[in-house]
Amino acid sequence: MFSTSYQSYTFYARDLTLSLQRKAEDPIVAREAEYYKQTIGSITTLDEFMADDRIYNYAMKAYGLEEMGYAKALIRKVLESDLTDSNSFANRLEDTKYRTLAAAYDFGKTVASKAVQTSTQIDNLIETYSQTIADNDEVLKQETAYYRAASAGITEVDDIFKNTRLRDYVFQTFKIDPETYDYDTIKNVITSDISDPSSFVNTEYVPKILEWDTTLLNLYDERILPGNTAADRERIDYLIAQYSKMIDKANSYFELAASFNFNPDGALDPDLPVQTEAQQDMVTERYVFDQPRLTTTGALLNKAYYEEQIGSITTIDDLLDNGRMATMMLESFGISLNTSRADIEWTLQQDPSDPASPVHEKGAAFVALAAAFNFESDGTLAAGVPAQDPDQLFAMLSEYIVRFDDADEKADEDTIKNYKRYIGLTASLDDFLSPAGAAVVVREFALKAFNISPDEISTYKLKKIFTSDPYDPNSYLNSLGDERFVRLAKSFNFAPDGTIGTPRFAQSENEITRLSKAYYVEMTRLDDSEAAKDKAEDEVSYYRSQLQTLETVDEIVANPRLVDFLLIAEGLDPADVTPETLRSVLLSDLQDPQSFANTQGDIRLQKLAGSFNFNADGFVEAARETGVQNDRGQIETTNFYLTQMLEEEAGQDNVGARLALYFQRMAPSINSVYTILADNALAEFIRTSFSIPAETASSDIDMQAALLEDRFDIEDLQDPEKVDAMIQRFLALHDLENGTVSPVLSVFSGNTNINYETVAALAQLRTGSAF
Known part of the structure; x- marks a missing residue:
């Protein structure tokens, strides 16, 4: 139809969207696309995928791997790869098309399974428990100060x-x-x-x-x-x-x-x-000491009480008869509260300054206890001698403030250890609510994390809470108007029928991994320094941690780090996409042709919309059954297939136009000359563009790489103007070398010389990365 590569390329490239739309209307293309759309959702296993020739071949063509369709053993290994493992088969292949293919499907390697709690939910619950304890002391102080002021x-x-x-x-x-x-x-x-x-x-x-x-x-x-x-x-x-x-x-x-x-x-x-000072002290102290555990506020009240009472102590019996003071004394020296009165009385009668005293045989804690008091061997005090002088009193009470919660902290450690041990045994909500010892440990720990007393809520009410939808404003849970119960329900993954459900994540593990890899590659493409890699890895870790707990679209939009991460990973410039635009994209229904993402004419925005699990109100919803491919994957595969068909059509008229269209599409994703050498079409484009003899293709790989690096900078492929200049150069040289009519290069035919062994060899050439 066209006499030159330039004319053919210009026909397709000047309005690529229109060209793709025209190709989509081709009856054959439309029929295959419809079959794929209607069928892929019902495929649940890799065997089913590979057994359906139309589905399999559609995918191979879409991802530019049609010539490798015969190598089903290789493709199976690619699709079985765990992309979170940097040593998995797909990750070790230099040609990025294989990883893109693997990321487009989820055959169970990275899918989140049903779990009563994910590891992140467990960690967050433990952190909430610790924070609640820390916060309770501040609440005690605030409420007590308010009571004292208001009661007046x-x-x-x-x-x-x-x-x-x-x-x-x-x-x-x-x-x-x-x-x-x-x-x-x-x-x-x-x-x-x-x-x-x-x-x-x-x-x-x-x-x-x-x-x-x-x-x-x-x-x-x-x-x-x-x-x-x-x-x-x-x-x-x-x-x-x-x-x-x-x-x-x-x-x-x-x-x-x-x-x-x-x-x-x-x-x-x-x-x-209304109250005397003594009455008010009695109420406030009872409020503080009736809490589930002693806080710093309570410890300071104890300290003040001890300082007030110690002056009236004249015998060991006076001290030990005061349970509050005796407990404080033992806690100050880390001595068990189960120690007998006789042992404590004997210790206080000893002289620790005497090296021969038998108290030294009891251990350092008992020696320190004896040294903290001035009792005689008969349990009394010498005339004019206090039970404790100021230095002894200060030293002991300082130790008390440090150690008063040691027993609680040790109990917390044991409780957390038991929680981690028992939570995995929970097979249903009925298990969680049962009177069994392990269930009681798990349930009461969870309740205490949110400051809920086990006495204030019945098992019946808990069951209604856990089977209620925390994201439905009209649910029973939200009708309670108590944020503690909402947070409790969100910490577990019980389904409405009480079984163990699938965790609600804004993205699947597969999507998080795909975007993480894309972001890392983009941020280290032109800067492979350790500093750049470390920074990229930090952002990846941050993104992953946030996505484990993120619940709404607005949480993404309000977080510039997440916005930048998403847009960069999807190949978009953050300066070109406002938070409002991103919000509209993420709320788009991709099944509606008139939704915001579908009317923007940019597949990258559609892919973003299809990558998340938000409902129309912007809340994370339970993962839908989508088979082996989510909305993002289907959009990408269909678009890739359409693009391949358009380029193939261009190649039927002029192979130079096809090569140019292909290079224009792939250039932004190229980060290494080895990527070019692993792709015959890209290698052919570069050799023609820089007049490199075809015979060099059979030379040593490292020599070929050095030759390419000498001809151009890989950074140039990120500059649209330089890419366009390279395309114009290629088109001119291609027409010069081949005339106005060129045979279709074997690189796009079934006679390609790429085989399994070549791919395996190229896999060894790939440089290491963080993924």
Whole structure:
């Protein structure tokens, strides 16, 4: 049709989009594309893929590997490659077409399997647990400071109920449920005078406590009766637990009543504060010490208490009879709280300054304990000598502040170790919610990570939470209005029916790997220094870590590092794509021809849209069953096939035009002269462009590489103007060498001399990379 390569090339290249659209309308091309689209989604295994000749051949042509279609053993090894493994077969081949082919499909090598939690979710839960512990101390300080300030303004009992924050502080201190409490009862308790026999708490609860105590004694007697069955003991234990709770609750009411100075009518006497300083200290200390674990705030309260009391200690018995002080003393020196009183008393009677003292045989901790006090051998103090001088007191309490949570930290280590051991045994939601010991460890650890007390939520409610969709604003979970439960549900992968589901990731492992490799190659293409490689690897690690927890499109758009990573990896300039454009792309429905990504005329944007698992609202959705290829892969394969068919059509008229179109398409992805040498079509283009004799193709590979490097800089292939200049040079030289009519080069025919052995040899030439 055209007399020169230039004319033919210009016909196709001047409006490539229009040329591709025209080719897509070709009946044969359209028929094959439709078959591929309708069939690929039903293929689930590599055997099925390779057994369907139309699908297999379509893919081979799309990825420029049609001439290797006969080598099914090689192609199978490529498609079985794990692209996360730098030593896998596809990664060791120099020709990038093989890796592109492998990345277009997922035959189970990198697909995420069903798991109750991924390793990232486990790590994040453990981190949340640790952070919750750290945050709790700050919450204690803030809430206590607020309570002290707000309580000073109370003038009547209803002021407590009107201020929910103040009320909840009081309720938590005395274990009153703010959701189910009875206003009249709690008001009557707070306004009771425990010294008045006729007050509400005394008339209402003293008789009940006596009755419950009697019932408990009878139950304990009943439990040891001979002939009791396991069911009998279980019933009795349940009743004992219930009566014990009722007694504890009643006793708590007495303490609540003693904490305030209201009259029975809820008012205050003019000369009496709502709480004395001692009463306020009692409430705030109880609030702090009733937490699941001792925090720094509690340790400082203990320190202040110890400093206040130590001056009144005159004997060892005084010290050991004060459980709070004795516990602090043992914790300061890392001595087990199970150590007998007799051993501690004996230690405090020893003289550690005497090298012959037997205390030295007990170990350094006991020596330090003896040295921290000044007791005589009879357990008393010499006249005028304090139990501890200022230096001893300071040294011991400094150790206490360092060590007060050692036992909790050791318990945390054990709990985390057990959690990691047991979580993998969870086979369903029923397992997770069961009373088995391992399940209790797992469940309570998860609840504590989000500051949820096991006592505040039932198994029934937990089941509804875990089978609810956290991304549906109308779900049961979101109707609770409690972010703690939403975060809890997102930390696990239970399906709506209670089975173990597939983790929700914004991208599949296959897509993360593909983009990571593309980004790394792009960032090290022209700079192979260690610094450039390290920086690229850091960005890859960052991207991967973020994608493990990312939940919405907006989280990507708001993160410049993620935006730049995505666009660069897909061959786009971040300066050309605004965050708003990217958001519209990622929310596009690729099944809708009028969606934003489909109307932009840039396949790279379509590929980005097809690479993620976002729903129309921008939330990560459960991975859809897409067979062995996702939307991105199908778009890419169809486009590649169309491009190959267009180039083939150009080659039927003029092989020079085909070579030029092919080079124009591949140039941006070339990062090594070995990539050119591994591709006969690219090598032919370069040899013609720089008048390199064809005979050099049979010479030593390294010599060929040196020859190419001497002719041009690989960096030139990233410059569109220089690429265009090379194409114009090639077209002119090709026409000069071949005249206006040229036979189709064997490089594009079935007679190619590329074979399995050649590919294997070239695999050894590839330089190392991070992937």
